[in-house]
Amino acid sequence: TQLLEQSPQFLSIQEGENLTVYCNSSSVFSSLQWYRQEPGEGPVLLVTVVTGGEVKKLKRLTFQFGDARKDSSLHITAAQPGDTGLYLCAAPPATGGGNKLTFGTGTQLKVEL
Amino acid sequence: GAGVSQSPRYKVTKRGQDVALRCDPISGHVSLYWYRQALGQGPEFLTYFNYEAQQDKSGLPNDRFSAERPEGSISTLTIQRTEQRDSAMYRCASSFLPPASSSYNEQFFGPGTRLTVL
Numbered sequence: 033t034q035l036l037e038q039s040p041q042f043l044s045i046q047e048g049e050n051l052t053v054y055c056n057s058s059s060v061f062s063s064l065q066w067y068r069q070e071p072g073e074g075p076v077l078l079v080t081v082v083t084g085g086e087v088k089k090l091k092r093l094t095f096q097f098g099d100a101r102k103d104s105s106l107h108i109t110a111a112q113p114g115d116t117g118l119y120l121c122a123a124p125p126a127t128g129g130g131n132k133l134t135f136g137t138g139t140q141l142k143v144e145l
Numbered sequence: 146g147a148g149v150s151q152s153p154r155y156k157v158t159k160r161g162q163d164v165a166l167r168c169d170p171i172s173g174h175v176s177l178y179w180y181r182q183a184l185g186q187g188p189e190f191l192t193y194f195n196y197e198a199q200q201d202k203s204g205l206p207n208d209r210f211s212a213e214r215p216e217g218s219i220s221t222l223t224i225q226r227t228e229q230r231d232s233a234m235y236r237c238a239s240s241f242l243p244p245a246s247s248s249y250n251e252q253f254f255g256p257g258t259r260l261t262v263l
Contacts, residue, residue, distance in 0.1 A: 074149075074236055074238070074253075118185065120188075131176050131193065133188075134190065135180075136187050138187045
């Protein structure tokens with residue numbers, strides 16, 4: 033069973049600060065996704081990374097896929113209260129294909145004024 | 146364009162009762178997934194369908210849990226003889242599987258059904 037470990041588990045910061053969330057596994061993935069989940073809602077896809085070493089930017093969010101495709105990071109610049117939520121990485125099976133996703137353990141982010 | 150809908154949003158039941166949770170995916174979406182999510186954690190896979198065919202049910206905890214999608218659209222997750230440990234948020238998601246299917250289709254999640262077993 034593939035496991036996706038996220039760190040930190042909880043993060044509380046002030047508006048304007050920068051932060052990085054990590055997603056690590058011992059498995060190699062064909063792709064990896066990042067989702068954000070707001071209170072009372074379901075997860076919403078932010079980005080999919082596919083190529084080892086790939087970097088994608090979404091406004092103040094920068095996503096990177098590790099060279100070996102075993103890990104990923106999410107960096108947020110100048111965090112805002114609207115960034116508050118549960119951040120989840122997710123990946124399809126390392127082998128066998130299919131659309132079943134394994135989600136990471138989650139990082140709960142709170143950005144305060 | 147309506148998103149994924151689930152009903153009921155909240156369900157309180159007594160231990161030993163059966164419950165049926167409904168998911169209505171986005172129109173035209175081929176794949177439908179069921180997850181269970183604990184507070185503050187990532188969703189845990191239960192089962193998924195392509196059209197009406199159940200492709201993988203490896204995540205169902207035991208034989209009290211079953212799911213169906215008889216016409217390839219609406220799906221029902223049924224839990225028989227509920228136990229307190231079944232209390233959780235149950236989420237449904239759907240994705241469009243294009244003919245040249247890729248391994249990273251976006252899944253669209255519903256609002257979930259909060260199940261409480263007393």
